[in-house]
Amino acid sequence: MTGVQLRNLGIRYGQVEVLKGIDLDIPASEFIVLLGPSGCGKSTLLNAIAGLQDVAEGQILIGGHDMTNVEPKNRGIAMVFQSYALYPRMSVRGNLSFGLKVAKVAKPEIEKRVAHVAKMLQVEPLLDRKPSQLSGGQRQRVAIGRAVVRDAGVFLFDEPLSNLDAQLRSDLRVEIKRLHQRLKSTMIYVTHDQIEAMTLADRIVVMKDRIIQQQGTPDEIYNKPANTFVARFVGSPAMNFLEGVVKGGDAIVDGENLRIAAALSSPLVDGRKVIVGIRPEDMALQADEAALGLAVEVDVVEPMGAERMVWCRRGDIGLSTRTPSSTKVKSGDKVRLDLSEERLHIFDAETGKRL
Amino acid sequence: MTITNSQAPVRRNAYAAPFSRALVYALLIVLAIVALIPLYVMIVTAFKSMEEIRSGTLLSLPHAFSFEHWWKAWNSACTGLRCEGLKVGFVNSFLITIPSVALAIAAGAVTGYALSFWRVRFANVLFTVLLIGGFFPYQVLIYPLVRITSTIGLFNSLAGVIAVHVVFALPVVTLLFRNYFASIPIDLFKAARVDGAGYWRFFFSILLPMSVPMIAVAGILQVTFIWNDYIVGLVFGGINYAPMTVQLNNIVHSTYGEREYNVEMAATLLTSVIPLLVYFTSGRWFVRGVASGAVKG
Numbered sequence: 186m187t188g189v190q191l192r193n194l195g196i197r198y199g200q201v202e203v204l205k206g207i208d209l210d211i212p213a214s215e216f217i218v219l220l221g222p223s224g225c226g227k228s229t230l231l232n233a234i235a236g237l238q239d240v241a242e243g244q245i246l247i248g249g250h251d252m253t254n255v256e257p258k259n260r261g262i263a264m265v266f267q268s269y270a271l272y273p274r275m276s277v278r279g280n281l282s283f284g285l286k287v288a289k290v291a292k293p294e295i296e297k298r299v300a301h302v303a304k305m306l307q308v309e310p311l312l313d314r315k316p317s318q319l320s321g322g323q324r325q326r327v328a329i330g331r332a333v334v335r336d337a338g339v340f341l342f343d344e345p346l347s348n349l350d351a352q353l354r355s356d357l358r359v360e361i362k363r364l365h366q367r368l369k370s371t372m373i374y375v376t377h378d379q380i381e382a383m384t385l386a387d388r389i390v391v392m393k394d395r396i397i398q399q400q401g402t403p404d405e406i407y408n409k410p411a412n413t414f415v416a417r418f419v420g421s422p423a424m425n426f427l428e429g430v431v432k433g434g435d436a437i438v439d440g441e442n443l444r445i446a447a448a449l450s451s452p453l454v455d456g457r458k459v460i461v462g463i464r465p466e467d468m469a470l471q472a473d474e475a476a477l478g479l480a481v482e483v484d485v486v487e488p489m490g491a492e493r494m495v496w497c498r499r500g501d502i503g504l505s506t507r508t509p510s511s512t513k514v515k516s517g518d519k520v521r522l523d524l525s526e527e528r529l530h531i532f533d534a535e536t537g538k539r540l
Numbered sequence: 541m542t543i544t545n546s547q548a549p550v551r552r553n554a555y556a557a558p559f560s561r562a563l564v565y566a567l568l569i570v571l572a573i574v575a576l577i578p579l580y581v582m583i584v585t586a587f588k589s590m591e592e593i594r595s596g597t598l599l600s601l602p603h604a605f606s607f608e609h610w611w612k613a614w615n616s617a618c619t620g621l622r623c624e625g626l627k628v629g630f631v632n633s634f635l636i637t638i639p640s641v642a643l644a645i646a647a648g649a650v651t652g653y654a655l656s657f658w659r660v661r662f663a664n665v666l667f668t669v670l671l672i673g674g675f676f677p678y679q680v681l682i683y684p685l686v687r688i689t690s691t692i693g694l695f696n697s698l699a700g701v702i703a704v705h706v707v708f709a710l711p712v713v714t715l716l717f718r719n720y721f722a723s724i725p726i727d728l729f730k731a732a733r734v735d736g737a738g739y740w741r742f743f744f745s746i747l748l749p750m751s752v753p754m755i756a757v758a759g760i761l762q763v764t765f766i767w768n769d770y771i772v773g774l775v776f777g778g779i780n781y782a783p784m785t786v787q788l789n790n791i792v793h794s795t796y797g798e799r800e801y802n803v804e805m806a807a808t809l810l811t812s813v814i815p816l817l818v819y820f821t822s823g824r825w826f827v828r829g830v831a832s833g834a835v836k837g
Binding site (some may be wrong): 232235236237256257258262263264266267268269270271272273274275283284287328331335428 | 656727728729730731732733734735737741745747749750
């Protein structure tokens with residue numbers, strides 16, 4: 186099995202620095218997701234691992250070997266693209282076998298492997314069709330098949346589901362996960378979709394502004410975001426943020442005392458500016474105006490079937506919360522939000538780093 | 541709301557439509573007649589006897605259709621000292637056009653490919669130079685090219701004519717292919733690189749099969765351009781490889797005694813058969829070629 190290591194990787198387009206100081210250790214068989222907004226360099230990083238992008242500094246090791254300047258075909262990788270990138274003039278069979286033909290694999294062996302992969306991805310009936318005669322989902326299935334047939338140790342996925350509609354996306358997501366369980370290859374998956382990241386990844390690498398912001402299990406990323414960017418980017422709807430000042434171990438937010446001691450490892454000095462983060466599901470909405478908690482006014486209610494999203498206001502501050510559908514509130518109601526203390530996230534107001 | 545809004549102007553236009561449409565058609569018909577009259581005159585004249593040409597009106601149909609002049613133009617009209625008709629030029633034109641077009645397309649496609657998919661050093665500079673080359677009036681370059689071809693021993697030879705044609709065609713053809721390749725998603729190239737395809741493998745196995753429309757367009761443009769060329773063939777071909785256009789000119793301009801209008805018309809029509817065939821059979825492709833960034837043609 187093949188692991189991938191990146192050592193102090195830097196990439197430039199001319200004078201523009203696209204990535205810098207990227208250090209990443211991907212153990213064999215891990216499913217790792219590079220997550221970040223568009224333009225954060227995650228696709229560039231994937232291209233660099235594939236050998237499709239020149240590296241300005243640092244090293245790429247695949248399976249323990251230095252592959253920094255090795256041709257893509259010799260890196261033992263396979264890649265799936267957002268645009269499918271199927272060869273339009275070749276049949277599905279031609280697409281699946283092209284790489285093997287180039288590698289001069291014997292014909293019976295090619296046939297065997299193509300048949301095997303076609304069966305695995307349920308594209309057998311499509312083998313003699315052209316890509317233009319396939320639906321989007323079928324095309325991506327074939328593209329995945331083209332990667333699988335290479336028998337590579339490392340799979341690279343560049344936003345493979347972004348061009349598909351919601352239903353197909355979740356179907357193929359499950360299929361990719363199943364593929365990983367079956368092949369046990371190392372998989373590096375680029376996406377801007379945090380749901381894909383949460384559901385697929387063994388480990389998520391959140392990227393922004395040319396660097397890695399945080400890496401960890403989906404659980405760590407969600408429950409212990411390293412900074413306000415990660416906290417906001419992962420989770421839907423996004424985490425709520427309240428600005429406050431520390432006083433006597435509590436945070437004073439808009440005149441109210443919030444107990445933050447439970448969320449901190451060590452107490453903070455008075456006067457320090459902080460940002461208090463709380464996820465929508467970590468507060469309880471109390472319809473009783475006299476109850477404990479932050480007094481707010483209901484702005485918008487979004488019924489979502491099993492639950493409701495309630496968007497509240499307190500002056501300039503907006504707060505969203507999840508409530509069970511049984512909670513009956515409507516726009517304009519005065520309610521209270523009870524924040525659970527141990528679920529608060531405290532960030533430094535200046536650096537945005539978790540405290 | 542949207543539906544009523546979008547229908548209203550259509551209905552208002554329905555009044556004006558028959559009038560303006562009739563006007564457009566009338567104009568088109570008149571212009572078509574103006575454009576077609578010379579062709580008509582050429583065709584009928586080619587079938588008339590000299591007596592009829594001298595006596596009859598220009599536009600009347602011939603009394604008796606005669607293919608005699610066509611045969612003469614093809615087989616025995618005098619093109620300078622030789623009197624073997626246009627057939628020699630016809631063969632020469634084929635000998636010039638086919639290799640020129642094939643080489644121009646091959647060179648243009650490969651150059652366009654290198655410029656669009658591979659990070660060639662100074663690609664933009666190269667491309668700009670090519671573009672400027674495309675805008676240069678080629679008459680200016682005739683004399684330098686005569687010196688060059690005679691120095692390397694290609695002057696007055698088939699290879700010389702072909703080489704000059706390829707050089708002149710390169711900017712346009714390269715531009716056509718580069719622009720076409722620029723529209724092909726880069727992911728396709730990346731996928732092929734991961735699959736192990738190198739420079740030529742990607743070009744021949746993936747890019748070329750996708751480029752059939754562009755090859756057709758470039759082919760049509762260059763066939764008509766090179767077939768219709770006069771000056772390159774005249775200057776570089778010498779006597780042995782004078783193309784049809786040069787021989788036609790010799791027939792038309794160097795007759796002694798009475799001018800045989802019918803033979804001249806027949807010769808002209810014979811010379812334009814190939815480009816006309818190309819236009820008629822491939823009008824759609826041709827328009828696309830002209831529209832997709834050809835700078836001359």
